[in-house]
Amino acid sequence: MQYRTLGKKQKKVSILGFGTMRLPTRGTEADIDEPTAIQMLRYAIDHGVNYIDSAYTYHGEKSESLTGNALKDGYRQKVYIATKMPVWLVEKKDDFDRFFNNQLSRLQTDHIDFYLLHCLQKNSWPKMKKLGVIKWAEKAQSDGHIGELGFSFHDHYDVFTGIVDSYDWSFCQLQYNIVNEDVQAGTKGLHYAARKGLGIVIMEPLFGGSLANPPPPIKEIWDRAGTKCRPADVAFRWLWDKPEISVVLSGMNNMEQTRQNVESANRSLESWLNKKERAIISEIQKAYRKLSPIPCTKCRYCMPCPSGLDIPVNFELYNNMTIFQGNTLSLCRNLYNTLPESQRAGACKKCKTCEKKCPQQISIVEMLERVHKQFA
Numbered sequence: 001m002q003y004r005t006l007g008k009k010q011k012k013v014s015i016l017g018f019g020t021m022r023l024p025t026r027g028t029e030a031d032i033d034e035p036t037a038i039q040m041l042r043y044a045i046d047h048g049v050n051y052i053d054s055a056y057t058y059h060g061e062k063s064e065s066l067t068g069n070a071l072k073d074g075y076r077q078k079v080y081i082a083t084k085m086p087v088w089l090v091e092k093k094d095d096f097d098r099f100f101n102n103q104l105s106r107l108q109t110d111h112i113d114f115y116l117l118h119c120l121q122k123n124s125w126p127k128m129k130k131l132g133v134i135k136w137a138e139k140a141q142s143d144g145h146i147g148e149l150g151f152s153f154h155d156h157y158d159v160f161t162g163i164v165d166s167y168d169w170s171f172c173q174l175q176y177n178i179v180n181e182d183v184q185a186g187t188k189g190l191h192y193a194a195r196k197g198l199g200i201v202i203m204e205p206l207f208g209g210s211l212a213n214p215p216p217p218i219k220e221i222w223d224r225a226g227t228k229c230r231p232a233d234v235a236f237r238w239l240w241d242k243p244e245i246s247v248v249l250s251g252m253n254n255m256e257q258t259r260q261n262v263e264s265a266n267r268s269l270e271s272w273l274n275k276k277e278r279a280i281i282s283e284i285q286k287a288y289r290k291l292s293p294i295p296c297t298k299c300r301y302c303m304p305c306p307s308g309l310d311i312p313v314n315f316e317l318y319n320n321m322t323i324f325q326g327n328t329l330s331l332c333r334n335l336y337n338t339l340p341e342s343q344r345a346g347a348c349k350k351c352k353t354c355e356k357k358c359p360q361q362i363s364i365v366e367m368l369e370r371v372h373k374q375f376a
């Protein structure tokens with residue numbers, strides 16, 4: 001296993017983290033197949049994974065308890081636990097202690113090594129500040145109950161820089177992968193956070209699994225390239241290739257995936273991607289763009305929109321939904337609905353200022369209507 005440093009205290013963390021949001025179940029989300037999930041977590045830990053990511057709400061609030069059970073028998077001492085305050089459920093000051101104490105008890109521990117404010121957004125961050133979350137977290141840190149403080153993020157780049165600049169955070173967790181370079185914080189956000197000294201943890205590296213099962217035109221590129229690497233493997237290595245990133249979280253849901261991803265993280269550090277693989281990724285990124293029903297190249301000539309919409313982001317979500325289909329629809333719909341309302345396609349005032357500037361001559365207003373109809 002390879003390790004990198006994360007956070008102000010420069011803890012050595014494994015480059016592969018175990019995300020406990022997609023554990024095997026027996027049907028319903030909350031009915032985790034506990035023996036298999038524990039076997040997977042312990043296998044990963046036995047093979048060097050030392051960063052386990054959970055959250056209050058995952059698996060119908062059962063993920064933390066499962067993690068606590070998996071970390072019995074001496075496993076707790078081998079790992080760093082990351083979990084998150086469900087900020088959208090917090091209504092009053094006392095809720096911080098209420099949720100946190102519940103989390104300690106579910107996880108069967110007296111401290112959380114990496115604690116995050118879950119999914120901070122434009123509206124939730126001022127609310128949390130007003131309720132005194134920082135004072136509360138700093139007290140928990142000085143009492144030894146929290147190691148490092150960070151936040152996870154799904155909002156827009158401008159919101160991201162505002163949150164990064166408003167506190168001396170230790171780390172942040174971002175959604176990032178080969179087809180999401182520009183959504184949410186994106187590459188710009190990744191570099192911004194790294195410049196400001198934040199450690200970076202990546203979530204959804206396979207875009208919820210979609211990148212591991214590419215559609216036929218993308219699969220053809222893999223076949224033609226004749227590489228022995230699996231698409232998932234290359235998607236991980238594309239992330240590990242970036243020195244700003246400390247941990248890539250993977251939501252593994254069976255033993256085979258766990259073995260494969262651990263093996264992937266064990267490979268040589270010398271060159272995460274060789275020249276041939278870089279060329280394949282670049283071809284694949286282009287091919288994904290070609291498969292897109294809206295021919296937006298994200299040049300952003302259409303911006304700024306007088307109504308405040310982020311036009312390229314709306315188009316990217318629609319394109320991703322169309323290319324990947326399956327459960328990506330709900331993923332993209334969630335992403336659309338976490339955009340501030342003023343930036344969603346539905347806020348278009350049809351002034352057509354953008355259409356005069358689009359080099360691809362896209363009928364932007366018509367397309368935005370289509371996007372809104374799909375996601376709203």
Ligand SMILES: NC(=O)c1ccc[n+]([C@@H]2O[C@H](COP(=O)([O-])OP(=O)(O)OC[C@H]3O[C@@H](n4cnc5c(N)ncnc54)[C@H](OP(=O)(O)O)[C@@H]3O)[C@@H](O)[C@H]2O)c1
Nearest residue numbers: 019020021022152203204205206207208209212249251257
């Ligand atoms: N803070 C937040 O707001 C937030 C949001 C999202 C995620 N997270 C955290 O980040 C973690 C990672 O995100 P994610 O779970 O979405 O990661 P992901 O890697 O994008 O998606 C996980 C899915 O990828 C597939 N997969 C994994 N390994 C594979 C392999 N070797 N071969 C083929 N398919 C493979 C599986 O899909 P199938 O089920 O199709 O097999 C799995 O369910 C989560 O588990 C969670 O801990 C946090």
